[in-house]
Each structure stands twice: as structure tokens, then as C-alpha cells.
Amino acid sequence: MCKKIILGLLAACAIVAIPVRAHHSFVMFETAKQTTLAGTVTSFEWTNPHCYIEIDVKDAAGAVKHWSVELGSPSILQQGGWKFNTLKKGAEITVTLNPLKNGNPGGLLVQATLADGKKLGNGPGRGAQK
């Protein structure tokens, strides 16, 4: 009897894993690695299923390389303080990202630092270090 009660209590207290589906996995990004880039915004796309920041980054010799940065969706981002007009073309920005594993110039945003010093992550609980 006691065994049944204990088993029942254990079952009741168990954390139940819910089968949540992600829109996609983030396996294409090197999540254990972070790259920080400072550049100029060429466009900010407030779109679904993801938002994107396009930036031109100059190296020490002045050569420009273009990067595409993937963010969460508008729904997720607005919970973390982003707005559709947070970035405008020509804005200076510093982004920390998880780069693509294939080495192409793209990545998943970890944190953005705006020209006024404001830091924004990739949605609530996703990278903002305040």
C-alpha cells in the first residue's frame, strides 16, 4: 500500500516533458562559439519566420565584408525589447553571434549593442547580457 502511495506521489511530482516542436533546429550554427562584429546596418527585416540584420563589416585594411544575422521572430523579439523600427539603414551596431558551421558570413544573434549602448538579446532569455 505504502509502495503504491509513494509511486503515486513520485508520478505526480514528475516533471512532464512536453513534446514541443521547434520551427527549426539551430544545429547549423556553432552555438559553442561566439564572434563579435562591429559594422553598419544595411537593412533590418522585421519578418517571419525570422528577423534579419544585414551589416557591412570593415576589416583593418578597410575591406568590407557583408554578414547576415538571423534573429527570432517579431513575436519573440518584442518580448525582449525589440521593435520593428529599432534599427535603421546606416546605424552603427555591434553584434555577437554564433557563426554558421559552414564558414559562410552569417550567424545567429546572441546580443546586439546599439549605437546608444543599449543591449538587446535574441528574445527573452536568449543571450541579452545586461
Place this chain on the structure above:
Amino acid sequence: MKLFAFVVFTSACFAQVDLSGAWAPSRATGPSAPAPPTPILLKAPYKAAYDELQAKIRAASARGEQYAVKGLCSPYGVPTMMTVASYPAEIIQTPKQITIVTEAFSEVRRIFMGKTQTPIDDVPPGYYGRSVGRWDKDTLVVDTVGIKTTAPGYQNMPHSDQMRITERFRRPTPETLHDQITIEDPITLEQPVTYTLVFRLLADYEMVEFVCDNNREYIDENNIVRLKLHDK
């Protein structure tokens, strides 16, 4: 006072419950936690095909790639639309129809209340099929048939055009909603699969538009998800 408590209690037991509102996927612990999911036991040859798919997904992941199991902007359908990442679902309840609108991909399913279900073979296959609902005391019981075989399955499991989905929606606490989902399929499953989704109420939440019109991810010839980059 005792009479009032009795009236409230009996009302809760025998009257329909208001499920309206925006609900976000959550997890429950303690006494209100639902039972764990039952295993997926597939009949041959569906099991072999499922195992092969799972192996492809694992192999791609080990290479740092994602094996695509659905079109990237296509709908999820019933039942998988109910939990896509952390996106909420809004329930709009009227006496004749309960409508569920999910934020992710703006999917809509309609549950016709008090109507008789149509035989499975007479329902045109689709992502949402045909759903009818009834109240069992404080629980909304929903019967769905007519899900097309190409619609994503729970845990990517295959299903036939004979699949039947029974859901039991209830609010174990004022802030919590459970959707217990049972999938029966006499063609593909050895036994029904049951799992329970847990949601938490998002008070005063305003659902956000979600139109998938800028998907830079694409599926290559090897069924791997790639990201299209811009050069300016």
C-alpha cells in the same frame, strides 16, 4: 456560505468551462502534472520507415545539419500545431464553435460543438480535418478525423488516412490548460498514443501577426535545411 461553496463546486463539475484566452506552452510539476506520454509503437513496415527517418535526422544533426521533415513554411496541422516552440494559441469560445488560432504560422482550427462527426472516408483530407466537440462535465472533448497523411505527425510518426484524434481540454487550475491528445490509427499503430500538452494563461496578451513571407531557409537536394545569405 456552505451552500455557496456547494453551488460553485457543482457548477464546476457539471457546467462547461471558459477556455477563452491566449495560452502559451508550458510544463507542469507537482500534483497537477499530467501523466507522461505513452510510447509510439508502430506496425511493420511503418516502424522500419520511422526508424530510418530518425536515423537520418540523427546523422544530419551529428554533421551539424538539419534534416527537413516538413516544408519550412507549410502548416503543421492537427495535432502538432498546438505546440510550436514557445508560441501561444488563442482559444475563442462560442456556444456553437470553438476556434483555436495559433500564433506560429497563423493556423486556424474550428471545433463544431454538438455536431455529429462525419465518417472518416467522407472528410476531405486536410491539415485540420473535421473537428466536433462536446462537454463532458468540465472537460471539452474534441474528435478530429480527416488529417492528410502528409501533415506532420506527432514526433514525426507516420499516420494513415484512418487516424482519429481525441483531445480532452481541461483547466486543472485557473492559470493552466491541459490538452490530452490520444491518437488512434488502426493502420500504422499497434496501440493508441496519448500525451498531454500543458499551457499557461497569458493574461491580456495580444496575439502577434505571423505571416511566413521571408523564409531564407530552404531545403536542398539532400533534404537538408540551408540558410540563404544576402550579399548586401
